[in-house]
Amino acid sequence: MTAAVEAAEFDYEIARGLLPGHRACAGCGQASAVRLVMETVGPNCIVANATGCLEVFSTPHPESAWGVPWIHSLFENHPAVASGIEAALRKQGKLDQIRVLAFGGDGATLDIGFGALSGMFERGHDVLYVCMDNEAYMNTGVQRSSSTPFAASTTTSPAGKQAFGEDRPKKDLPAIAAAHGIPYVATASMAYFADIRRKVKKALDTRGPKYLQIHVPCPPGWGYDENASLEVGKLAVETGIYPLVEWEYGKVTRVRKIKKVPVEDYLKVQRRFRHLFRGEAGKAVIERIQELADENIQKYGLMA
């Protein structure tokens, strides 16, 4: 039922949030990103976590890797659970001292928890929502989500004799979040540590709902060596495929400038795009991906 972390084992002023000893895969982008977020947030918080990799690798009963109060309920209700925690703290007069966070993967955020997330935004709850975007249902074995990028091969959108993988572009949740007019929305990448810290600090300085979507490379899901997560993450940003953008009250206020690397450099290092490099048909698809990246570059003015 509960697994209390032994208080004597940790100094909570130093060890915060996600502690060592969890069971994430080697090279897991999400584990690093969550650690960065939690180090920035500090100990005075409560975390509501969706079902997913993060939940499973950090809390097999009776073990827990969390040094802050943490709750997991279901796959799709963490925005509502966080809303309830926030309402309770408001009633208790503790909302000034305790920050409320919600963590979800891209499936929990863009798909199954989408309605609950929109509700949390429009009601104005003072919650920092962090989406760990690894672009598929990794916990269940790399099935396609609405965050899966165009042409990626997953176990339910596989490349085949007549298919080149995912046939729809990635759902643009940051823009949808921004359209709620909430105080702060940002995209980030696990490959840029200082950028994540700055965005988390900015989010914490803002009251009301905040949405932070962090691109978190996944070695087994994307198919690359465990020591390459930083490089792969950086390529996603530098190609313009994953633009790092900030919105305040619905308006873009800041972007991270890039040097523009060809998308091929990003695609060719990952197994999920390998099929695009076999034959002529793949070339056209890569051209289409370049167009999508170019659209991002133009839309957000990413070129230095």
Next chain:
Amino acid sequence: MRKMIEGSRAVAEAVGLCRPDVISAYPITPQTHIVEELSQMVADGDIEAEYVRVESEHSAASVCLGAVAAGSRAYSATTSQGMLLMIEVLYNIAGMRLPMVITGVNRAVSAPLNIWNDQQDTLAVRDAGWIQLYGESSQECLDMHIQAYRIAEDDRVLLPVMVCMDGFILTHTYETVDVPTQEQVDTFLPPYNPLFKLDPADPITLGAYAGPELYHEVRYTMHREALGAKEVVKEVARQFRDAFGRWSGDVVEPYRCEDAQTIFVAMGSVVGTLKEWVDAARARGEKVGALKLRCYRPFPQEELREALSGARQVNVLEKAVSIGAQGVVTPEVRAALYGQASQPRVACAVVGLGGRDVTFGTMDEVLSRAREGETDFFAGLRAEVLEES
């Protein structure tokens, strides 16, 4: 104070007196009057609660889950489709042992769409781990809500409670009820003081997953403590009588059963009609009685056995059906009586689905068909349906 008010108002006043910290609900007929009354009470400052207006029943239950986990008292109300949408969260709240109270307004489930009363909705969630109490009158529903928080928050229980209340029949009708004072309720129901909660000063992990080596034991413990909750339900009823001077409790309640040859078993508002019918039938010489099943979860097996084993015939009035099997309550009544030296015959009569009136005529039909040996049947069916079969 005695007042002539709508059943929904009676429930809203009871909930308000329990001082919930967080209320979250999604509107659905016929639950709406309850949450409208509570909204107004919050808007007027009559109660100090955070009212979270959510986008679905799934989120309503989830907001309550988060609030209770953070150490606050929470309330919600729903019915029918809303109950079915909530079901995933209902299991989760109970499994996490988070005490809260929901009014389960009883309504039919779709398809066909039907907003009127039966009990298919709350009976569909009977296995979720919630204590279920079924109210006969507005007064009983009012009293049950005050008792419900005390039962749920008891350290021996720590399970959520659903107060089941027939839609329209109770929620939308007026009767005179005795509304206790705030002082009385404050004395009876102290502020929620959780054994554990989400608190940075003492961090805990709630909702860790359990593998095959532990899950079995976690569910066993929950089951054992749910069975034990029966005594707490009774204890709280006695304490309620001492505090409020009114008996409004127990797990079953017999009516003229002492020498009854035939006993009707029912839950909810139909018990009122049943008692009237028992009086009328007795006046013409029928030795009948009624047994109100007030606490359905935990299931009061021993009490039912004791109350029913002297009868020759037991007729269960079912406002629900497990499609393709039989009524929902009857198999459990039969199981309670199984293996007894003196075993009454048990008939299952499905009545009043989708708001069909259950009248004296219905009771007469059930009495005579069971007497003729029928064991599982729908009473009050229209003639053209019978002709087809």
